[in-house]
Amino acid sequence: MRAVNPASGEALGHSFDMKFARSSRADLDAMADTAFDAIDFLADAPGAQIAGFLEDYAVRLEGDRAGIAQIAHEETALPLAPRLSEVEFNRTTFQLREAARVLRDESWREIARDEKNNLRSTLVPLGGAVVCIGPSNFPLAFNGVSGGDFCAAIAARNPVIAKAHPGHPNTTARLFAHACAARDAAGLPKAALQLFYDCAPEDGEALLAHAGVAALAFTGSRASGMRLKRVCDELGKPASLEMSSVNPVFVASAAGEARAEAIADAWAASVMLGGGQFCTKPGVIFVAGEKAAARVAARAAELMRAAPPAVLLTESVRTHLARAVDALRGAGERVLCGGREISPGFRFEPTLFAVDAAHARKFRSLVMSEAFGPLGIVVAVESDGQLVDFARGLDGQLASTIVSDAADAATRATLLGILRFKAGRVLDEAMPTGVAVSPAMVHGGPMPATGDARFTAVGLPAAAKRFSKALCLDRVRA
């Protein structure tokens, strides 16, 4: 594995490069064996000791803020400031401290007592490591060695075996060095946190089957997620999977007529944010009323045409985006702007398609498939009734937005009644990009958005429960 600068397409050299070898099955077996050294330790350690590790880790990261942000910027082409050095950085350290908080207050445990029957129930760790596989698009806040799944797994007192994303190995190595220093300073066993960079898919599956591994946390593509889900399902091991979502926006007719351009402004900005590489990108906007839809499309095209090409995270992201654009074109969809790869590096023009309702129904799986990158689709539907029909036909989503005015109240209520079952998060007006880290957040949703709509990947203590086991101590002596 070589680190690459997406802005230039050229290889990046860093002192950590020698570590980026592919791990063999024996290497991975050894990591899973090693995890046993940390399972009981973490289950039994004072919460304050593990919390201290996380808090010290956050401090160490803050001491290397500029360096980490710079490396992440080079590897991902995401903006240095404020995105990496402030927004994502602060989110990362905040999450570490939130995990420390729930370790201290034990709020993740759902403790219940029954004095009469002498029962005590509590969530406990899973008894094995959580394999954390992070995505390309948040090199810090969803990194397997520092991100939300890492925090949740450690909050529930599980060891972590992380896999670095190939898009930012140096960033991961740098984070991991701080994590290890904090781990050692806190007196946690080395096995509490392990990292590998690459493996053959079948060796990854063998790792999941190892007795030292209890669960998977995966954020990435639907194809990889579904493959790993099958492996974990067969093993009976929990898999937290964040996979794919188009996060549709529904614009009711009165709102569309009254303020199509303002809606287009908000939507197009959300589509292009971060190069369109958010899992909450609102990839499709359904607009009731053909005139309103045409106005949304025209305004969005104007904005997207004026915007610079996005530098995508990896060559693979660009390849997939180009394929999605080609497929939409092949289906006869009308491209309003963009659609081309640009040099140097992995650039792509902001791209807008306009689709009518009949086409959207005919090519439903194409229109409603997530495509990472600055690609948006406006679907013109004839009526609020059609809007509702499209909502009813949705697959599971991370988020979905309703845009409505007072005259749209009935449509809005109907959409809310449908979307509550379809999406993990429903918004009035606001675009879905931007996921607040809060105990009241749900970053989840029915398959294929995630693997299980009962859970959230963001927001502690709830997110920690993904990596826990229920235990009742029945008449057990203190």
Added chain:
Amino acid sequence: MRAVNPASGEALGHSFDMKFARSSRADLDAMADTAFDAIDFLADAPGAQIAGFLEDYAVRLEGDRAGIAQIAHEETALPLAPRLSEVEFNRTTFQLREAARVLRDESWREIARDEKNNLRSTLVPLGGAVVCIGPSNFPLAFNGVSGGDFCAAIAARNPVIAKAHPGHPNTTARLFAHACAARDAAGLPKAALQLFYDCAPEDGEALLAHAGVAALAFTGSRASGMRLKRVCDELGKPASLEMSSVNPVFVASAAGEARAEAIADAWAASVMLGGGQFCTKPGVIFVAGEKAAARVAARAAELMRAAPPAVLLTESVRTHLARAVDALRGAGERVLCGGREISPGFRFEPTLFAVDAAHARKFRSLVMSEAFGPLGIVVAVESDGQLVDFARGLDGQLASTIVSDAADAATRATLLGILRFKAGRVLDEAMPTGVAVSPAMVHGGPMPATGDARFTAVGLPAAAKRFSKALCLDRVRA
């Protein structure tokens, strides 16, 4: 389907018999279509209205206590009193009232608010029916139309499509009649609760795939559970599966030496309770020390030899039990007592095997497989260290008991540290049969005991969360 009296093996006639036809795929499709009539109603109804239905249902059951218990007794051969008419009956009405309580107090919802970010998160229903498939061994308290899964599904405001167990169709029909009367009196839609008696396996799978069905609750055999798990996993629909467990007892050396006979008394009684047809039956007891193990085996054999044959729930239970006994004999295990089918009806002698540690390792999957019925296995192990080794090698269990004295403190601590990850419930001294219905209960455990160790099937509000979906309302207007 014909109802059969297990005590005589003869067919039972009741006025409901004409309903026990096998449902076609079209019938099941129609039920799932119908479920849509109840989804929004239940999601939006006042909690008190649904709670009122459950409370009225409980009252109606109490008004027919003798009749229901009598029919259940005829169909299952379980003791009329106190088992059916009191213990299981009261458990059933208590569970209905617990579900009503959590509907009133909304404690199942896990509501979280974030005023600063204007977020409200809550669990909501799944947006489809829960298919409830109950087991043979609790005709009331785990029945698909009145039992724990039914209560949990309704508590989380989901419609229920129940499948009657073939072992007690008349009981189920009688319960269902009361449920429907209460449902209608409370003004709930008929689609809130539907029942079928039988279907082809492939039609059952098609039912699970229907958009009107959101989840499965299954209590039954491991083979059927795993088949249904694969179907639900592929669909991304939650499946709550309670499958198989041997609930091992570990007797540490000092305790075994000090009181082998008293331990055998408690264990043998637990093995024979309810004809050995509890999912929490402690099917295997590991005893450290060969002398102590021999004493446990001798005393248990004495008790089991003196006990009358158990009348098993169905012919199928007897067939499976006879097969398990034959397989153990075929592996050369030593039968200390019992082992024979007895007439009339589906009777079987209480049966005890004694196994040494080497055999238990060699035939591990045989010894450690659940066999419904009055079958117990004493495994003699040489030392506390071997006891610990067997604990480490366990598959997932619903429950496990440690029997120890003061001198066994270190062994007990080691076993506790292992069993917390292996079983949903760990007990000091007490045998695992007898599951208190309490918010602090965990009736769950890692696969193959259940499909997901994060959940419990008993104890509200937690059990309701199995049939819920997480939702965040993000800047949604009130």
